[in-house]
Amino acid sequence: MSDTHAYEAPGEAGFGDYVQLLKPRVMSLVVFTALVGLLVAPVGVHPVIAFASILFIALGAGASGALNMWWDADIDAVMRRTRKRPVPAGKVEAGEALAIGLGLSGLSVVMLGLAANWLAAALLAFTIFFYAVVYSMWLKRSTPQNIVIGGAAGAFPPMIGWACATGGVSVESLLMFALIFMWTPPHFWALALFMKEDYSNAGVPMLTVTHGRRSTRNHVLVYTILLVPVAVGAAFTSIGGPVYLAMALVLNAWFLVGAWRIWRRDEVVAEADGYAVEKSVFRFSLYYLFLLFGAFLAEAALKPYGLGGW
Amino acid sequence: MAFPPEHEIHKRRFGRNVGVAVTLGLFIVLVFALTVVKVTRGDPMQGFDHSVRPELAVEGASE
Numbered sequence: 001m002s003d004t005h006a007y008e009a010p011g012e013a014g015f016g017d018y019v020q021l022l023k024p025r026v027m028s029l030v031v032f033t034a035l036v037g038l039l040v041a042p043v044g045v046h047p048v049i050a051f052a053s054i055l056f057i058a059l060g061a062g063a064s065g066a067l068n069m070w071w072d073a074d075i076d077a078v079m080r081r082t083r084k085r086p087v088p089a090g091k092v093e094a095g096e097a098l099a100i101g102l103g104l105s106g107l108s109v110v111m112l113g114l115a116a117n118w119l120a121a122a123l124l125a126f127t128i129f130f131y132a133v134v135y136s137m138w139l140k141r142s143t144p145q146n147i148v149i150g151g152a153a154g155a156f157p158p159m160i161g162w163a164c165a166t167g168g169v170s171v172e173s174l175l176m177f178a179l180i181f182m183w184t185p186p187h188f189w190a191l192a193l194f195m196k197e198d199y200s201n202a203g204v205p206m207l208t209v210t211h212g213r214r215s216t217r218n219h220v221l222v223y224t225i226l227l228v229p230v231a232v233g234a235a236f237t238s239i240g241g242p243v244y245l246a247m248a249l250v251l252n253a254w255f256l257v258g259a260w261r262i263w264r265r266d267e268v269v270a271e272a273d274g275y276a277v278e279k280s281v282f283r284f285s286l287y288y289l290f291l292l293f294g295a296f297l298a299e300a301a302l303k304p305y306g307l308g309g310w
Numbered sequence: 311m312a313f314p315p316e317h318e319i320h321k322r323r324f325g326r327n328v329g330v331a332v333t334l335g336l337f338i339v340l341v342f343a344l345t346v347v348k349v350t351r352g353d354p355m356q357g358f359d360h361s362v363r364p365e366l367a368v369e370g371a372s373e
Contacts, residue, residue, distance in 0.1 A: 012319055012322060012323070013322075013326070014322045014325055014326055015325050015326045015328075015329030015330070018326075018329075046347050046351070048343050048344060048346075048347045049344065049347060052340055052343075052344055055340070114344075115344055
């Protein structure tokens with residue numbers, strides 16, 4: 001039987017490959033920040049509706065990840081960090097990634113609208129559009145400010161979580177958005193400093209490639225300084241409180257010291273110790289965001305006992 | 311005629327089918343749970359159905 005060969009197509013995808021298409025690691029950050037946005041809101045949400053809302057926000061984020069992998073398959077194949085993704089690895093066809101991305105986008109937006117409300121659904125739709133079209137298709141390959149503006153896509157989830165609970169947008173949800181938005185540039189530029197050749201090989205105009213590494217170090221410091229008032233200012237809204245304020249002061253001081261150490265160094269020193277400072281600041285920046293959102297959650301959890309908030 | 315031995319690709323396809331089935335099953339359970347919650351909380355469930363039902367009228371409307 002000659003057609004048996006047709007069954008032996010190499011690299012046929014398993015279920016896990018389709019899951020990888022949804023960028024599960026990015027999804028975990030989306031789930032966490034959206035959950036915080038939903039739980040710190042002043043309106044209670046039924047647990048089933050809360051669970052469904054977070055699930056559909058995560059699914060929407062996954063859908064935009066699949067669309068990103070469809071569009072970026074050519075540069076993903078060049079970069080070491082992304083070469084093993086399902087599309088460049090030949091496990092999933094680009095067309096499949098597009099179909100899954102579009103299908104899940106529609107499903108997640110409609111289901112979030114039905115489960116929570118249509119403002120949250122509209123924000124999710126805009127987030128998917130922003131990440132897939134504005135960031136992936138337009139900014140990523142055209143400007144070194146790609147990370148700055150593209151960071152908005154990652155900043156929407158807590159705002160969507162808040163909208164699921166309250167049906168609106170408020171100064172608190174805008175501040176949670178601003179916190180992630182301002183955090184993204186120093187976080188990614190610290191990564192770009194030690195992922196040396198990847199971006200230049202792929203022709204992605206990262207700041208390190210277009211303006212040089214000295215300029216990138218300056219940018220890390222300036223954006224970290226701009227981040228501080230946003231992070232500390234959130235302490236004085238209804239979602240903040242003394243626990244958050246203490247956490248914000250310590251973490252921001254630490255982040256500032258890290259950014260200052262990155263700024264003070266040059267390439268010779270950095271290469272000599274294998275980019276130790278850049279790597280440690282990048283790692284710290286992940287804890288920074290996790291702990292700050294954890295502090296919002298702590299304030300909300302303490303409120304019923306008369307301890308959280310001001 | 312003997313059946314050919316099972317190829318690795320068949321196992322992968324079976325895994326994929328099971329994955330899709332489980333995902334769809336969980337989706338059905340979730341939609342059912344959402345429906346139960348929305349119905350029992352008394353969210354509005356009636357829509358226009360070609361007959362006059364005063365309970366659907368917006369409160370404070372003049373007609």
